[in-house]
Amino acid sequence: MTTTATTPFSTLIRTASHEQHTEAETSTFMGDLLGGRLGVDAYARYTEQLWFVYRALEEGACALADDPVAGPFIQPELMRTASLERDLAHLRGADWQRGASPLPATAAYAARVSECARTWPAGYVAHHYTRYLGDLSGGQIIRDKAERTWGFARKGDGVRFYVFEGIANPAAFKRGYRVLLDALRADELERRRVVEECKRAFALNTAVFRELGELFRASA
Ligand code: HEM
Numbered sequence: 001m002t003t004t005a006t007t008p009f010s011t012l013i014r015t016a017s018h019e020q021h022t023e024a025e026t027s028t029f030m031g032d033l034l035g036g037r038l039g040v041d042a043y044a045r046y047t048e049q050l051w052f053v054y055r056a057l058e059e060g061a062c063a064l065a066d067d068p069v070a071g072p073f074i075q076p077e078l079m080r081t082a083s084l085e086r087d088l089a090h091l092r093g094a095d096w097q098r099g100a101s102p103l104p105a106t107a108a109y110a111a112r113v114s115e116c117a118r119t120w121p122a123g124y125v126a127h128h129y130t131r132y133l134g135d136l137s138g139g140q141i142i143r144d145k146a147e148r149t150w151g152f153a154r155k156g157d158g159v160r161f162y163v164f165e166g167i168a169n170p171a172a173f174k175r176g177y178r179v180l181l182d183a184l185r186a187d188e189l190e191r192r193r194v195v196e197e198c199k200r201a202f203a204l205n206t207a208v209f210r211e212l213g214e215l216f217r218a219s220a
Helices: 004-005 008-016 020-026 028-034 040-064 081-092 102-117 121-136 139-150 170-182 190-215
Strands: none
Touching: 008 020, 008 028, 008 170, 020 190, 028 040, 028 121, 028 139, 028 190, 040 081, 040 102, 040 121, 040 139, 040 190, 102 190, 121 139, 121 170, 121 190
């Protein structure tokens, strides 16, 4: 409709996923984790799940660097895999990778990201947006809580995933990112499909939280 045509795409995608954002934010697992009601093992298992997702995102990124649609979004300062690996070595020890396994919901999420990276660059952008803009926003709240709850050094090992060393001003970075979203090389129909993929990305995240919630229950 006309609103879709005139509303900046960055506003459209944010508004369209607002309800699901609240759902993810208020999931039992996230609530318990951020409420300090879970042990560090739950945080470690969650971090491990993120590693599978970011590996899919960032392996896909290499192949898309020159893509006219997704290419502008691929920026080295966003890359999180190396930080996650440092966090996991801290949380689980040097051989963390040997015991790492994706939950079924994580495997499904990572598979969808890889599929988009291979076959649908605009769909990949939906996943890119959902993760990185979230990490630059609410991720900072999670870092703060994690540092306090489990005693990690401020912005140190255990929470490096949340620290974007190469981004001095996250608010300015997010503004720039929204400019890129508004300029996405996609017609209206394709943009609607991207919004749908973003909702799917949120649902995939919520499914991971659900499975983590089944594994880890609050002790009090
Ligand atoms: C407890 C968990 C979470 C908290 C506390 C949180 C909090 C926030 C906050 C405060 C913002 C900034 C809103 C603004 O700038 O207007 C934000 C933005 C965002 N969050 Fe979350 N969030 C959480 C979980 C998630 C999850 C699980 C995802 C998806 C994987 C996500 C994706 C996003 C995205 C994509 C944005 C950017 C919206 C935009 O400006 O376009 N968040 N979040």
